[in-house]
Amino acid sequence: MKYHEDTQTLHVGTLSPHAYFVPFRAEQRVSDERADSELFELLNGEWDFDYYESVFDLPENFTDRSEDPPKGSIAVPSNWQLKGYDKPQYTNVRYPIPFDPPYVPDENPVGLYRRKYAYHADGLKRHLVFEGVDSCLYLYVNGNFVGYSQVSHCISEFDVTAFLKEGENEIACAVLKYCDGTYLEDQDKWRMSGIFRDVYMLSRAEGGVEDYTVTTKISADEKTAVVSVKVKTEQGCSAVIYAPNGDKIAEGDTDGAGIFSADVKDPQLWNAENPVLYRLEIFCAGEVISENVGIREISIEDGVVKINHTPIKFRGVNRHDSYPDTGFYAPVEKMKKDLELMKSLNVNAVRTSHYPNAPEFYQLCDKMGFYVVDEADIETHGCADVYNTFEWKDYNGIALIAGDKRFEKAIADRHERLVKRDINRPSVVIWSLGNESGYGDNFRKSAKFVRSLDSTRPVHYESRQKLDDGNDRDLDFVSVMYWDTDYVKFYPESEKEAYGRPLMLCEYCHAMGNGPGDLEDYWQEIYANANVCGGFVWEWCDHGIYTGKTDDGREKYFYGGDFGEVVHDGNFCMDGLVYPDRTLHTGAMEMKNVYRPIRASKNDGGFTFENKLAFTHISSENGWECRYVVRRDTKIICEGKISIDIKPMCAQTADIALPEMADGHITVDFDYYKNGENVGFDQIELCNVKREHIPNKNGCTLTENSREYIVSSDNMTVSVSKRSGMISQIEKNGVKLLEKPARLNMFRAPTDNDITAKNDWFKVYLDKAKIKLYSLSAEENCRENKTVKITAELSLGYAVYEPMARVKLTYEFFGGEFSLSAEVDIHEKLKFLPRFGVRFFTAKQLDGIEYAGYGENESYIDKHRSCKFGRYVSDVHSQHEDYIRPQENGSHFGTEYVKIFSSSAQLEVLSDMDFSFNFSPYTQEALTNAKHNWELEEGESNVLCVDYKMSGVGSNSCGPELKEKYRLSEKHFAFTFFIR
Structure with a gap:
């Protein structure tokens, strides 16, 4: 066992790498399910297993079951760290071992896998195939060394025929956690070990196909294509090609160079939008290999990537083979x-x-x-x-x-x-x-x-x-x-x-x-x-x-x-x-x-619809549908369907009957469907006349004590603290709506994307900001109908530095409602704030919510493309997005009003200007301090945060800093909320 520290010996006893295939017997009906092949024997299941902390701990005769009987078992495929042996380790960049190539630690854990295998000679060879083993394996059959292989995520195939005996055989596989290949496998992922992909035995005919390569060539006019297969084998082969509908379109023998080619007229080309496949069957040495063939080409012309001569855009994702229960093992389902x-x-x-x-x-x-x-x-x-x-x-x-x-x-x-x-x-x-x-x-x-x-x-x-x-x-x-x-x-x-x-x-x-x-x-x-x-x-x-x-x-x-x-x-x-x-x-x-296949925009004559697909004709005949809804102030005023007929990467204009747009907030939603499934939408704002809320002026009275100003009217009582200048209680019909006083708020539980910005926030103690009240005054009968005005001048700071913000707060009470206005000056050296607004710690019974804004998913100034402006009704727990590491979540951008309620009380906040809010059973302190969502504990109150603005979320966890246009970086601003 010396090869795992030898960079020049990567594979011993393995077959040469070749195309992935599973043969069938020539007389069998082939299928896409390899398990249907009589030549395929899956060896997955429970294997005997022993774990050793070091390769040096392996018994001298570890392949001899009589001297070293197995002590445990393990599922194959799996990672042994998920089965109680060793522990998973997650590291992104850094090596988990000292950098000393080609050497790895002597404390190099080993998993010893063993199983019985019944063999009966039938004239066929036996190839033992491991599709994935981390990090390397030494293979033994009946105590004899067969070979060694590394490269965790590639196939290792061994011809074990000469090592088998009639009847029962013993396969033993020593898998090492580390090898010199570990230096080449420092991917951002969990570090886990073992036989983590399928293991199987293939029965192969002598002189059968060793390898083959399929190529396709398309004519410039795409009216013909050539499908070729070059086969590596010791004898001649024949091949058959079937069209996607199952018709046989070509057959013949390979030539002296092992090549079979066929012309295909009017080919159906493969692409991601229409993945049409032909079928190739190769017959050789009593075997048949079935292969799906896609006729397609990729090219780069003048810096443009093309599939089948057509420019393409990759709307992509990166993907690991990774699952929470099976680790690296990725079952087909x-x-x-x-x-x-x-x-x-x-x-x-x-x-x-x-x-x-x-x-x-x-x-x-x-x-x-x-x-x-x-x-x-x-x-x-x-x-x-x-x-x-x-x-x-x-x-x-x-x-x-x-x-x-x-x-x-x-x-x-x-x-x-x-x-x-x-x-x-x-x-x-x-x-x-x-x-x-x-x-x-x-x-x-x-x-x-x-x-x-x-x-x-x-x-x-x-x-x-x-x-x-x-x-x-x-x-x-x-x-x-x-x-x-x-x-x-x-x-x-x-x-x-x-x-x-x-x-x-x-x-x-x-x-x-x-x-x-x-x-x-x-x-x-x-x-x-x-x-x-x-x-x-x-x-x-x-x-x-x-x-x-x-x-x-x-x-x-x-x-x-x-x-x-x-x-x-x-x-x-x-x-x-x-x-x-x-x-x-x-x-x-x-x-x-964002990846939606259709995009709509407003033009002078109506609307333009762009088909962003490269090969798909979007039309009603092909199962596509476009439905629209026009709303004024979230209420539907008309709806219908648009007949769409758009060729690939082309556009269509259409018009719909629209209402008079002299007032209100008018939007039109276009929803796109493919065979009944929604594939995306556009919402276009047609009119948004500036709102002007005129409060009811029903009169109110002002009283005070040593701690508070108290304003009463219409069975509502609002208390303002003389200590902080903040609202300390709102009471309606004898029901107290707040569990504790409201607070001005500049902080949010840092998101993962706040990875750099949060350092600045914590440095100035943004999360701990306290009020310094400079002055507080109350004025009664300042308008008609006995309105009351309370004015506070204050700052927000904590320690070490100058105050972060200076604020003039003005409350004006009209009767059954009041306004909260703020004029704010932010310290010039603060780069940007996560938010600025007011936190209300509301009674738990107020757990329902209604709002007009971007929903129903959480929405932010830079993350609301999955949301529509509308009226939504929900509850406080449904507003929480349960990220595994808790963080700011559940905000709603572009809000006109928000109302929280119970069966007996409600509290509504609205404004003449759009604002953001979130409503949560958790405080931002709890979200900040918890490492996992399952550690979160609800507070004694629900928390309603009403924000003048909330900064965007960006992607700075591993990307560029948040764009300036999405930051709350203003140094002077003012806002007014109406509360009733």
Whole structure:
């Protein structure tokens, strides 16, 4: 057991890498289900298992069951850390072991897997296939060493025929947690080990197909195509091609070079919108191999990415093989659910971050229609920290291994295994050399090597940081992560090394927690720039590990550090569009509507509808429908349908009968449906006449005591504290509506995207701001009908620094309602505030809510594309978005009024200007201090925050800073709320 620290010995006893396939017997009826093949024997299930803390702890005769009987068992596939052995570790960038290549720690845990296998000689060879093992394996059959292999996310295949005996056999597999390949597998993910993908035995005929490659070529006019298959075998083969409708359209034998080609007239071309597939069957040595074939081409012309000669935009996401209960094991039904959800969210592309996904994932993508950026199992991100061990120099150190000759062979090997396994998948349109490993000669050579293996697809790689003077002209894309929208807007001028290449945002809009808040901004620029081929949101899912339920039934998900890891990156693995159980974040709903296939806009003659799809004719005949609703002040005044007929990437104008628009807030909603399923919407504001609220002036009286001013009228009593100048109680018909006094509020529970801004907020103690009251006065009969005015001058501060804000508060009481007006001056050195407004700590019985604003999802100034302006009725618990790491949530942007109520009381806030609010059973202090949602405890009151403004959420957890236009950075502002 010496190979795991030898960078020049990567595989021993393995078969050469080849295209993924499972043969059937020639006389069998083939199907898409490999389990139907009589030549396929799945070895998943319970295996005997022993865990050792170190490779040195393995017994000397560990393959001998009589000397070392198994002590336990484990499910295969699985990660042993999820089965009670060792603990999961989450780290993003940093290596979990000392950087000492090619060596790994002596305390290198080993999982010893063993099982019986019954063999009866039938003239067929036996190939034992491991689809994924982390990090490497030593294989033994009947005590004999068969071979060694590494590369966690690629297939290792062994011909074990010579090691088998008639009857019962013993298979033993020693899996090591670390090997020299660990230095190339530093991806942002949980670090877990074991046999985590399917294991099976293939029965193979002597002289059968060893490998094959399918290519398609389309004529310029797309009236003909050529489908070719080149087969590697020791004998001749025959092939048959079937059309999508099942008709046989070609058959014949391979020529002397092992090639069979067929002309296809009027081909039906494969694309993600219409993933039509032909079927190829290859007959050889008593076997038949069935392959789905998509006729398609990808090209780059003048910096524009095209599929089948048509410009394309990738509306993508990044995806790991990751599930809260099965870890790295991705059963087909779970992968299919992921892809079905993506389809429902208008996603058309997936980047397999940052390794090849399970083989069947690509077959699903072929059938369901996704463009795949297929990525090699390479990331050396930890080199950045290694290079800057004691003092930061620069980020180029990420390329330490990119030019290290010791790893040249391993990098090429991983690229070869990527390409050869997936070369026949039509869904794979781009090869990606890996992720965040810097650039150097190892990758330059390997880029050329990939082209030699497959010249039909372009080559992508993001990490262009270098420690040498070479260039990256071998790559077909300029690929960036998290650059701002100005870079996208002005590309290629914004990139000095563009060289006519298209731009890909391989990661953008970091979806961590409450976010992302800048999706629409990016797509305004992506659609406007032909040289930008699209982007892939980071990322698909939160990588929480399910650990059971609390006593009160709440599900518990762990993130980095929860297992006691010393080196970890906290909740940075909770950065997805969906929760671990695949419940949608509001960010996923935001993405769905930004990715919508139709976009509407107002023009002088009516409305323009743009078809953003590249190959789909959107029409009523094809199952598409456009419904509209016109509302005045949230009330429906007319509705109907528009007959749509829009060719791909074209537009249509239409008009609808609209009401007179002299007053009110008038909107029109266009909802788009495909076969009855809503695929997105547009809401266009047609009129929004400035509101002017005129309060009722029913008269009121003023009294006072040593602590409060008290204003009474219409069975309502409002108390204002002489200590703080704030409302201390509102009482209606004897019911007290507040549990404690209201407060001015500048803070929010930091979102994950407040990662940098929150440091400034905590530095000045924004979360602890206290009032200093300078003056307070009351004036009675200041208007007709005995109105009362109370004026307070105060500041907000805590310690060390000057006050953060100076405020003049004015209350004016009219009878059954009152106004709260504020004139605010913010300290000039405060960069921006998360919010400014008033917090009301309301009685628990007030748990219902009605509002007119953007809902019903949470909405922010930069994150409301999944929301419509309207009237909504809900309750306080439904307003809470349950992020696994608690944070600011549930706000509503563009609000005209909000009313909270119970069966016996209500409190309403409205304004002449739009405002934001949120209503929560949790205080912002509780949300700030809790590390997990299952640790949250409700307060003694519900909390209604009414804000002049709330800053946007952005995507700064791993992206650009929040745009200035979305910040509350004003230094002087004023607002008025009416309360009744």
